[in-house]
Amino acid sequence: MTIFSRRALLGASLAAPLAAPRLASAQGQTIRIVVPFGPGGSTDAVARLVSPGLTQRLGATVVVENRSGAAGSIGADIVAKARPDGLTWLLTFDSHSTIPALLRNPPLDVLKDLDPVMLIGGSPYAVATRPDKPFRTMADVVAAAKARPDGVSYGSTGNGTIGHLSMIRLGEAAGARMTHVPYRSGGLAVNDAVAGHVDMMIGSAALMLPHIAGGSLRPLLQFGPQRLSRLAQTQTAAEAGFPGLEAEAWWAVFAPHGTPPAMVTRMNAALRESLSEERAKTVMTETQQARLILSSPEECGSFFRQQVATWGGLVRAANIQPD
Incomplete structure (x- = not known):
């Protein structure tokens, strides 16, 4: 089951403007947005929501590719090993920050092998x-x-x-x-x-x-x-007697390490414009009650490093093993 309706997705794509700069090397080609989880979840839905707007703005066909497994590391590794040419990007979920602690021999270094592009938001x-x-x-x-x-x-x-x-x-x-x-x-x-x-x-x-x-x-x-x-009728964890217990899922975009800064900047702009378009924004913030952040690459990187430290420590303390 997808969490966004076909009508909402279609409306968002039709209303998107064409103002963002294009990735020159990608014009007329296919851009892959790799989602490291199966279809039907929130990460997949965010990728499919934003892909029509990216297609219009980047001058290339944008396709979503689901590559699940190993806590999201399989899909992340595919992107890490891709050429840094602006044709392959990763749209991932909060578990991306726990890969170093969760996997004994992770196939990639999430802090070194991928470059941050945008923290989209959270729920x-x-x-x-x-x-x-x-x-x-x-x-x-x-x-x-x-x-x-x-x-x-x-x-x-x-x-x-x-x-x-x-x-x-x-x-x-x-x-x-x-x-x-x-x-x-x-x-x-x-x-x-x-x-x-x-x-x-x-x-x-x-x-x-x-x-x-x-x-x-x-x-x-x-x-x-x-x-x-x-x-509105459902207690928060604090109200239920668990003060300080807050948790937010988040979605972020990364590029293969070494992707030219100009390409990262352009993808960031295209994402920002696509998700700021009124229909897409409504689907995210009202229908799904998500908090849009639409950060800069630098802000995304700072946030991600903090997440790796915070949640990775909890994985180790609880001795959690991969699926």
Whole structure:
């Protein structure tokens, strides 16, 4: 399941202006946006939302290529090993920051082999369950997990994602043990949550809001600093008794190391214009309740280094292993 409607995607592409500069070497060629996860999740949807605008602005056909596996490192490595010619880019998720700590022998150095382009934005994590499950609040989940240690399961978009780490922190704070079921994409995780194969799941609000709105999932908790307008009846972690427990999924774009700065600057401008176009912006900020940042390459790099240090430390402390 994709999280953006075909109508929203089409409207965003038709309304996009043609003002951004073009990548001269890419004109008439095909540009790949590699998503290191399977289709149907939030990262895939962000890439498909922005690709029509990039096609118009860069003077080249932009295609999204899903290359999942190994906590996103397979797709990231494909981009790291690509020629730095402006034809291959990575649009990835928060787990990108935990690759160095999660994998014993990662195929790439995420800090050296890829150049930051843009931090697109983020969306608070949320926990949701199928409506016929016996949980109305996170307190119900904690009580069940204490009564049956490891008897309550939750899915996530993979080992070492910020969502997975947040559930570990929540379990430790609550004194409750839950069983983690990792998936290779948000689409697979939410499908199994809707089908009832796991008791609940944690994912970005952007991923789960359509299913919550449609009634196939019921929200239990959100990890933002305040309640989202579309989850106005759902407690934050702080309100539920877990102060300081905040977590936000994020999406960012990277290029092969050595990509000429002019190409990075132009891609940054094309991304900024595509996501600032009114329809695309509405899909992101209102429909999906995401926070757009649209950073500079330098800001993206600074943010990413901080994420590697913060969440990588938690991966090591919890001794998390790859999927």
